[in-house]
Amino acid sequence: MSHRFDPTILREYDIRGVVGRDLGPADAYALGRCFATVLRRGGGQKVAVGYDGRLSSPMLEAALVEGLTASGADVVRVGLGPTPMLYYAEASADDVDGAIQITGSHNPVDHNGFKLVLGSRPFFGPDIVRLGEMAAAADWDEGAGGVERREVLEAYVARIAEGIAGVEGLSDLRIGWDAGNGAAGQAVERLTARLPGEHHLLFTEIDGTFPHHHPDPTEESNLADLKALIAARKLDLGVAFDGDGDRIGVVDGLGRVIWGDQLLGIFAEDMLARRPGAVVIGDVKASGALFDTIHRHGGRPLMWKSGHSHMKAKMLETGAPLAGETSAHIFFADKFYGFDDGLYAAVRLMAASARLGRSVTQLRSEMPVLVNTRELRFPVSESRKFAAVAEVRGRLEAEGARFVDIDGVRVTTPDGWWLLRASNTQAVLVARAESGSAEGLERLIAEIDRQLAASGLRRGDQAGH
Structure with missing residues (x-):
């Protein structure tokens, strides 16, 4: 049938x-x-x-x-x-x-x-x-x-642990791990038993009701328990995972979140010291600071479409050894298989910090101070969302604006950049903006709103910062 x-x-x-x-x-x-x-x-x-x-x-x-x-x-x-x-x-x-x-x-x-x-x-x-x-x-x-x-669990965990092979200076690290009652819980238990340093675990019991908090580390509210653990135990950093363990969240020793594109910058600096000239792929939602970091450390930055499948396909096409998304999917083909793995990213963060000779907190403190929105998502019908982006693109082209259109439109102005794209998975439009100042960010958001209004749309009441 x-x-x-x-x-x-x-x-x-x-x-x-x-x-x-x-x-x-x-x-x-x-x-x-x-x-x-x-x-x-x-x-x-x-x-x-x-x-x-x-x-x-x-x-x-x-x-x-x-x-x-x-x-x-x-x-x-x-x-x-x-x-x-x-x-x-x-x-x-x-x-x-x-x-x-x-x-x-x-x-x-x-x-x-x-x-x-x-x-x-x-x-x-x-x-x-x-x-x-x-x-x-x-x-x-x-x-x-x-x-x-x-x-395969034991063999998988052993393979993840190889991410710190030959790396010195890890024995004093003190790390918190929040599995969020997701599918990575048992793997986290076995992995941390293999790793040097001191490890404090939260919510490793796999429970599909997610009794403590929702397993999405890209929402800062879901990192509250991890932040509290770091503060109470004075840990060096904490890591958290989503429900199926392919994304990572990171909090430094001062309780500051390190977002996916910021993490990719750390991984790029570490890897490019060993593989100068390599291509590193970031998604269209990533901070401009990421692409600057890749270039500054001798890599070739490549901006590409958001979505883990698009990223993996582009890595295969270009031979890039490293890629990542703002949503904290990080893909290592350098000494690994090229797929997104939150646990492997955690181990590689330990290794990167040791090789670079700076704590994760120090690495976070060295990042440029920028002001940006997180993702602003607002409902637009399936039949309208792609057409609306096409209309915006047409106006930008007519105005002579500087933009790339590999996935929606990402527009560069003296204030910074703004992005508008149609989600591939939901009936929503996604916007983001980044600037060096709060005033610049307000102007970028106003430009997004102007373009939306010209297509008969509005963002709604979401906060801009």
């Missing part, structure tokens, strides 16, 4: 919805049928499958495995763990051709979804659209695949 996915769950980078409303076991089963068919028609045979700690994940995993095997794929079940552990299972095994993680990432507790990899490459955009078309036509193969269980 054919299957029709709710069109809202087929996103640009993954498949995601609300369990019981627009996502359920029938969708997982159909996804398995379609993905196995694509895999086998391309010459592959074996799929690794993992899942996060959400209450619905075991149910979806069982239906997914049933669908994969019904279309003839063999399944390697790696069990409960962070998304990067599933990526590792695929990247490190010679006999695995694709991978699917059941995860709701940092979304609310009733959400869930699937992240897909095929042949060590991200599976997104037109690939996901194709799955929907195949399901609607029942265009899938018949078969009877096998299932095996493979324990």
